[in-house]
Structure formats: structure tokens, C-alpha cells
Amino acid sequence: MHELSMAQGIINAVLDTAEANNATEVTEVTVEVGRLAMINPEQLQFILGVLIENTIMEDAKINFEEIPAEIKCYDCNFQGNAILDDSDHYAPLVKCPKCDSLSVETLDGKDIVVKNIVIEKPDNI
Numbered sequence: 001m002h003e004l005s006m007a008q009g010i011i012n013a014v015l016d017t018a019e020a021n022n023a024t025e026v027t028e029v030t031v032e033v034g035r036l037a038m039i040n041p042e043q044l045q046f047i048l049g050v051l052i053e054n055t056i057m058e059d060a061k062i063n064f065e066e067i068p069a070e071i072k073c074y075d076c077n078f079q080g081n082a083i084l085d086d087s088d089h090y091a092p093l094v095k096c097p098k099c100d101s102l103s104v105e106t107l108d109g110k111d112i113v114v115k116n117i118v119i120e121k122p123d124n125i
Contacts, residue, residue: 006039006112007047013114014057023119026057030116034067034109035084036092069094069109075101082109 010031018026033039041064052058071082073096082104085093096104 003039003043003047007044007051010048010112010114011051011055011057014060014117015055017114017117018056018119021119022121023056024122025120026060026117027120028061028063028116028118029057029114030063030065032065032067032111032113032115034111035069036094036106036110037112039112065115067109067111070107071096071104072107073099073101074103074105075099079107082106 010029014026014029033041033044045062045064048062052060069082069084070080071094072079076096076099078096078098081097083095083097083100085095093102094104094106095102
């Protein structure tokens with residue numbers, strides 16, 4: 001289950017950052033998920049909900065932002081958002097929207113990034 005390791009990585013990054021900033025609570029987290037990250041967002045949301053129990057993230061609102069697949073086409077030099085054939089969730093075909101070529105370089109949309117963390121800190125710090 002790929003989502004489990006991704007969820008644990010997200011939680012580790014958030015808790016490390018929160019601890020480094022003397023947080024008493026994490027209230028909100030924004031995670032960017034690339035269209036080509038091969039993650040099921042519903043499963044990731046569920047697993048995060050389970051794993052953050054009994055942590056300072058327990059009541060945090062977790063937001064997901066989808067990042068489109070950006071490509072450069074080797075055939076026509078188009079650069080921009082790709083067309084994705086999602087019929088196979090685990091291996092989508094990435095095509096150029098201009099010439100329909102599959103000969104493309106992926107520039108963006110494969111990563112999962114913790115974009116923003118909102119924390120509460122004690123008043124005396």
C-alpha cells in the first residue's frame with residue numbers, strides 16, 4: 001500500500017516542522033499531490049486520519065491541492081499541461097494536447113509536497 005508510506009512521510013515532515021517551531025498543535029496542513037504521483041487521494045486522506053490520532057495533528061484540517069501534469073513534447077515542442085488517459089490509475093498515458101504524441105518529458109506533477117503548515121504556539125514563546 002503506497003499510500004501508507006506516503007501518509008507516514010507527510011506526518012513525519014509536519015511533526016518535525018511543528019516540533020522545530022515549538023508548536024502545541026497543528027491546525028491545518030496543505031499537501032500538493034501531483035496528478036502523476038500514483039496516489040489515491042481518498043485512501044491517503046483515510047490513512048492520514050488514522051495515523052494522526054493522539055498526535056498534535058489530531059484535529060488538523062488537511063487540504064489537498066492537485067498539481068496538473070506539465071510536459072514538454074519532443075515532437076512539436078509544446079510545453080504545458082498534458083492530456084492524461086486515466087483508464088489505468090496506476091500507469092496513466094501522458095499525451096501532448098497539441099499533437100497527441102506520447103514522446104514527452106514530464107516537467108511537473110509527479111511529486112507530493114507539504115506546502116503549508118498552520119500551527120499554534122504557546123503564548124510564552
